[in-house]
Amino acid sequence: MAVPAVFARNSHGSNGVLFSSPIRPKFGSCGVVMILLFILPASSGIRIKEMQVPGIVKVGSTVQLACRYDLEGANLYSLTWWRGAEQFYQFSPSSADPVIIYDSPGIVVDVMKSEREVVVLHNISHATSGKYKCEVLEDYPSFEKDSEVRVMEVIDEPKSSPQLSVSKQQWSPGEELKANCTSPWARPPSELDWYINDVKIPAHHSLLVTEGERGWGMGFGMGMGVNDVGWTGPGGDGLSRTSRLTLVLRESHFSVGGRATLKCDATYKRAYHRSSKVHLITPGYRTAAPSQKLYGCAVTMVTGLWWSAVAALVPLVLVSGACEEPTFVDTVDPVQRICGT
Template identity: 30%
Template sequence: MDTTLLATTLLLLPCLHAVAAGLRITKVEVPRYLIVGKQATLRCHLALEGDVLYSLKWWKDGKQFYQYIPQNNPPNVVFTVPGITVNPQHAELNEVELVDVQTTSTGQYKCEVVAEGPTFNTDVMAANMTILDTPDEPPRITGLEPNYRDGETIALNCTSSRSRPPAALTWAINGRQVGPEHLLTYPVVSEGKPPLHTSTLGLSLTARPHLFAGGTLDLRCSATLHEYVWRSDVTATLDNVTYSQPHHLPTLSKTNGSSGQGVSLSLLLLLTMMMLMMTVKATALAPLSHSPLLT
């Protein structure tokens, strides 16, 4: 190693040690996901290690919204930033509470600390927070029939409405997730400003007895927004009706076999009786003949 470089390194070692041993951030706590309207507590944990804190600042996407300087009176100051509402009753050195978070509150949150002189050590640590606008209701299942016959198609749709980001949908049959070969995807529909999204996922199955354990088929649709999950469950029944061959009335042309002979004989007797009855009826209605009067 070059003697000049070695000498420079040896001179810098005490300074590097002082920086490493000075003020630093040990941890930043920011909710990873949060629902619209909720509160978010931001925490910035410090280790002074011989330094004296001069200031602590919070930034969102490069814009400062909070400052804490211990020697000032008051020590804390709030700055206006879109999507940020600080609770003044809960704004301290290590914790800052945001209230009524909105989707515009989504972004990167950075804690910055600076030590007093002579070190003026500075440290920064950041974390992301995503605000979710969740559906107002569980996913809706449409197309379900009360029962199905063997071989019929089960065609259903599951829809999760008005969320940001769009909900991820899955289908499960009897507790087991359905593979892509039975799924039909639809484009996400967006409306409003800022937009809310509606997701739909179709399911197509052929009704078979092995799917209907105990005569029923349990179907579940799940809508997921990151760590939040909504579910809807439905049940279908397999129709146990059996089919028989259609029955046809016998005809006179069927004469082969004993059954056909019996039918022909019965019809012949019936026709004979009808002809006799018609003859008797005609005789009864005929006018009586009159004998000539005696003179």
């Protein structure tokens, strides 16, 4: 092994004596790294700084794909976009035709709005779903490259809110509540969650109904009961789902007046939110107590009579020029003086 030549201090203390010696200088790992960093030239290479591909998009929408890169002093040879194993876009600044678009199922490139770092797709369909890769390639002599991958999912939203039905309207604590919630057709199918008084009901209280099962018939306030479920709509992988809820009601579920709110949410990865709800009431529930209604009418009548009396007294006061303080019975509201104090 060759012995490196090093600078060292001799026994007389003079510097800069160059010698070759079998005595190997001791370098720690940090020292070796520092020497290599000093000797080797700094490497440069193209790299992708940011890649933007929307995770979930709706059928028929327009999306923008972005791939921003740093050349780090080099020149760009090409930027290409792939969906799966198929290339659909290429940008080569040094070519006679800088932009080349390749046919790919479900990919419709808006040429006028696409450029070096941005590609716009319109008329999104389910065929547009997949893994998208952006690849940037450095020009001669290195031809180094970098790439990133993102996934896009295309969905169909439900056209309406879920259909919620229960077997009856009045309930008592201790009874077993049975309810159905059916989401309209969606692709992929909606996720269904139950809430009572805005508190989520644990999933083990509900299950998804299989094809051919039915609900409990007519509901209330929400129209017809649940029909057959499990059918597939256009495209084959869409579904109308039904969730069946079974829950023993407790006194804590009802308010002081005897009402509870049952809600069903249809969602999919926060892409949309549809909700339906019904009110469950106890047999003694009333919207307003009769005494409250009478009291409200009495207040209105007393107040109306009082102001009628005031209106009748005003002309008398103006004619006589006197400012007398009439005597009133303190009823509902404090009575202010007619004349100034």
